[in-house]
Amino acid sequence: MSVPVPPAAALALTLALALLPAAGATARxxxxxxxxxxxxxxxxxxxxxxxxxxxxxxxxxxxxxxxxxxxxxxxxxxxxxxxxxxxxxxxxxxxxxxxxxxxxxxxxxxxxxxxGLVIAVARANPFDWDLALPDLYLALAADVPAGGGWQANPFRLWSGVDPALPGAPIRVYGPPPTSGTRDAFVEVAMHAGCRALDFVRAGGFDDGWVRANCSRMRQDGPFIEAGENDNLIVQQLAADPEAMGIFGYSFLYENADRLKPVRIAGVAPDGATIAAGTYPLARxxxxxxxxxxxxxxxxxxxxxxxxxxxxxxxxxxxxxxxxxxxxxxxxxxxxxxxxxxxxxxxxxxx
Amino acid sequence: MAGPDIALPATPWASAPVRARLRRRGRAETRLRLLGLGALGLAFAMLATLVLTLLWSGAGAFRQTRVATEVFYDPAILAPGNLARGDYRAILAVAVGEWFPGLSPAGRRRAGAILSAGAPFVLRDRIVADPALLGRRVTLSLPVSDPYDQLRRGLLGRDTPAAFRRLTDDDIARWDRLVASGLVSAPLNPGLLLDPDSRFPELAGLAGALAGSAWLLLTCFLLSFPVGIGAAIYLEEFAPRRRLADVIEININNLAAVPSVVFGLLGLAVFLGWFGLPRSSPFVGGMVLALMTLPTIIIATRAALKAVPPSIREAALGLGASRQQAVFHHVLPLAMPGILTGTILGLAHALGETAPLLLIGMNAFVTGAPGGPFDAATALPTQIFIWADSPERGFEARTSAAILVLLAFLVVMNGLAIFLRNRFERKW
Incomplete structure (x- = not known):
């Protein structure tokens, strides 16, 4: 038989050639x-x-x-x-x-x-959503005041959080803990909502207490970590009109025909309210x-x-x-x- | 056993219990066949669903809406000495004004949004390439911006209330006038493969990702192929059969099962951290993927070497060849088809790998194709990852189209593997 296999020397040479520029790859x-x-x-x-x-x-x-x-x-x-x-x-x-x-x-x-951090639902969702910050906290936090004490979140329906809200299940897609969006959401929505709770105000708890106790999102199902891909959340919402999603304002801006924003404390997110600081979830x-x-x-x-x-x-x-x-x-x-x-x-x- | 004079007991084929047993056996076999067919059908249905949804959503990206625009390279606006930095938006504004005479400046700005934000650069590149165009009128086919592309493809609902649309009723009316004038066309979009990445979906293409993937596979091949074959030859032909060889074999098999993201972490720590190689470079990506394909190649090569009959080796040795000559002159050429098949399948696997590349930063936004293995680049799977995460609507179709391109490459590579196997297969 002949020798169709490249000799080892040639292989070594290609290898050396491939590795050579590594030394010179310092300029940028x-x-x-x-x-x-x-x-x-x-x-x-x-x-x-x-x-x-x-x-x-x-x-x-x-x-x-x-x-x-x-x-x-x-x-x-x-x-x-x-x-x-x-x-x-x-x-x-x-x-x-x-x-x-x-x-x-x-x-x-x-x-x-x-x-702006936006909470949005599909346009197919019939309810005109308007959430106060404490409602948001009660719906999404791991621990909430309930039954006279501080305990694991028992609410599964929005109507349980506030009787004025519809009896739909709480289902919110949001960013994972590695995301800056998550950090910002915890700070501007969860901490603010926690501070505004009657339980916290009456109890006289300080900011340190709020940071230590109000930073955890619930892990029992209603809050779903959706990965870093905000587009997937948008598609998820289109498929599931009962669900809400949390993402940056640019995704609402690009998908205004599919999504409608949830007003926060009566204010809808748009360029003017976010710049003026009247929309509470801005970062x-x-x-x-x-x-x-x-x-x-x-x-x-x-x-x-x-x-x-x-x-x-x-x-x-x-x-x-x-x-x-x-x-x-x-x-x-x-x-x-x-x-x-x-x-x-x-x-x-x- | 039974001699000729011993009468066989008459088999009661026709008796009821035997017939019942036979029917049961027949039914069991039919059930198994149906189950097998069902499993096959399910697998094909899933594959078909995947490909069809991709085609459905990605087909749009293979065509790009364009408007034939007559532009005048006005010497009053452009200075001959500085064509690269001219005000091409002003030139486009004039062209748009000719489409819609009598429009206010604000309306003209609004109408100008029909054209892609990259259109001024198309104008610029054209005249920089051919400065003689200054002072002449040229008709250029310019890409339209994403919302209008969506509109033409019927993805932007005209019946959606105007407040929730990216385009107002006036915008749509102007667009319809443009379409009626016959200037709008949707030709095939070679830019999808030939242009580099862009933040504007109408300009974004896969050139950078394709070049990145090519450099990556080249590096991966040059590293893993010789090393893998060398290791396999040593283990199969030369290594003494001892406990150490067993331990190595088990480890190689384990290595083949390590999740790829682990190799990415290794690359991050060793290649980027210690060696200080550049982030996002296809070279580092290729090294990481070479680690991943190495066990596959070693295992495939060993199997191919094992399949060469010992008589070939013995005949060579018997005629006085050395072990090395026997291996390189006789065994290895016969094993080559199997080795190449294994290598190509390993490389196809590497082509589709994403997780380790994310860790070494190949999911960066890079405009421009890499000129070498040390330039920052993306690869096909990471480009899909970036596009899937972009807010602009146009990237939905681009993402599906990019997946189709990746699938096409995988089909070609796997087809090549099958071809090599069939073409060079030897039977003993």
Missing amino acids: DRIRIVGSSTVFPYSQAVAELFGRLTGAPAPVVEATGTGGGIQIFCAGVGVRHPDIVGASRAMTRWEHDLCAAHGVTDITEALIGID PLFLYIKNAHRGVIPHLEEFVAEFMSEAALGPGGYLEERGMVPLPGGRRAAVQAAVLARAPMPPPAD
């Missing part, structure tokens, strides 16, 4: 952005436009979740580490310390806009920029300038087109000026 011509999947569409929009406008390689944007993104961001300074992290909540003290421990000390914080969206990389990583400074431009952040800008709610003018101008001046962020309070 693309900006790297990690972080929240809520900020992802906005970073993506700026990245693509920036690439098309300037002809520079478009930044690489990766949705890792807020917590995971900050961990990667804080791992160090250098081309191996990302330049920007998007966050759907403010960086915590612990995370700031983690950054400092790895030499990432000069960070600029940019509050780019506001996102800030942040970018954290590693200043040590600015001027070093090619195009980073221009990219930050594009992100801070009025065409992106302002009213009528292309980020609003994607569902982000712009900051009011004065605050926006302050953020833009601070970011372009590379103002370092102060360590967050505990």
Whole structure:
């Protein structure tokens, strides 16, 4: 027989060739952005436009979740580490310390806009929903005041939470614990709802108590963790008109013909109510920029300038087109000026 | 046993108990056949449901709604020296004004949203490629934006109350006038395969993901194929049959059953953490997937080597060949079809693998195809993952279309494996 098998030497050569460039793979011509999947569409929009406008390689944007993104961001300074992290909540003290421990000390914080957390049902749902924050808490928390004491959530029907609500089963699809959306929901909806309960107010419990006791979502069925994929929640709602879903405002905005929002304390989410702060479930969206990389990583400074431009952040800008709610003018101008001046962020309070 | 002179007892074939037993046996066999057919039917029905739903929802993405737009590259708007940064939105606004004469500036802006937000860049790329177009009128086929694409495909309900639609009644009326004027068409959409990813569904394509998957499979193949074959040859032909060999064999079989996400974690810790290789690069993805396909290739190669009859080896050795010559000149070529089949199936598995790639960051948004294995890229399955999570409606169809493309590649690879097996199969 002849020898159709490549000799071992040739194989070794291909292998060596394949491995060779690994040594040279240190330079980087693309900006790297990690972080929240809520900020992802906005970073993506700026990245693509920036690439098309300037002809520079478009930044690489990766949705890792807020917590995971900050961990990667804080791992160090250098081309191996990302330049920007998007966050759907403010960086915590612990995370700031983690950054400092790895030499990432000069960070600029940019509050780019506001996102509404929306609770929505299918348009086929006949009831005109309006939930007060305590109702929301009683429906979704693991532990609630019931029967005179603090105990596991007994409510299975909305009418059990509030007799004015329909007798439909409580079935709410929401984000998993790894998600920044979940963190934000617990803070702005669950903690606020918990604080407003008669039981908590009459008992004189403080914020520490609320954080310790009101942070757990129920695990017995009515609250369903639906993974990070908000589109799946939207499709689930279309198939099940009795169910509710929790997601970012941009998904309601894109699916307004299929979904209707649940009013929270009488306020429906839209651009105006979220920006004005009258809609209670709003949260800030942040970018954290590693200043040590600015001027070093090619195009980073221009990219930050594009992100801070009025065409992106302002009213009528292309980020609003994607569902982000712009900051009011004065605050926006302050953020833009601070970011372009590379103002370092102060360590967050505990 | 029974001699010729011993009379056999007359078999009572016709007796009632025997007939009953026979009927029972016949019924049992029919039941088994029906169950088997039922199982097969169920499997096919599920496959058909999957493919049909994908075709149903994904077919739209293979066509893209376009409008034939006559644009005038106005020298008053564009400076010849700086064509790359010209105001192409203004040029499009003029073109849109020609469709709908007498529209207010606000109305014209609203009507301009018919065209994709990427349309100005199509204009720009055209004139940058051919600067002689300055001052001339050109008819370009421009993609329309997602809501209008949905409208043409009947996915945006016209009877939905206007307040809940992305398009107002005026928008729809303008669109219908445009359609009536014959400018709108929906040709096949090569961009789905040839364009890189975009945040606008009408511009998004799989070029980056296809190139990423190709680099990834190449890396995976170059690493796992030689190593896998080498390991299998050693274990099958040279290793002494001792307890150590058994332990190694058990471990390789176990390795084949390890969930892929574990390999992803390993890649994250070792390749990204210790070696400092770039995140999101197909090279790292290929290394992780090579770890995953390695056991498959080793097992397939060992089975193929085992299937070569010992007489071949013995004949070679008997004629004075060394062990190495016997293996490389005689056994391995005969085992090659089996080895290639196993390798292709392993690579097909790697092509569809998602979880480890998510961990090493190959689910990033990257516009532009990777130029090499160290550039950031996505792969087909992670691109599906990203599109499935995008809020724009147009990505629903794109997601299904991308799954169909992935399935097509898998069918081709599996078909190749079957072809190789049949073409080169030897019988002894």
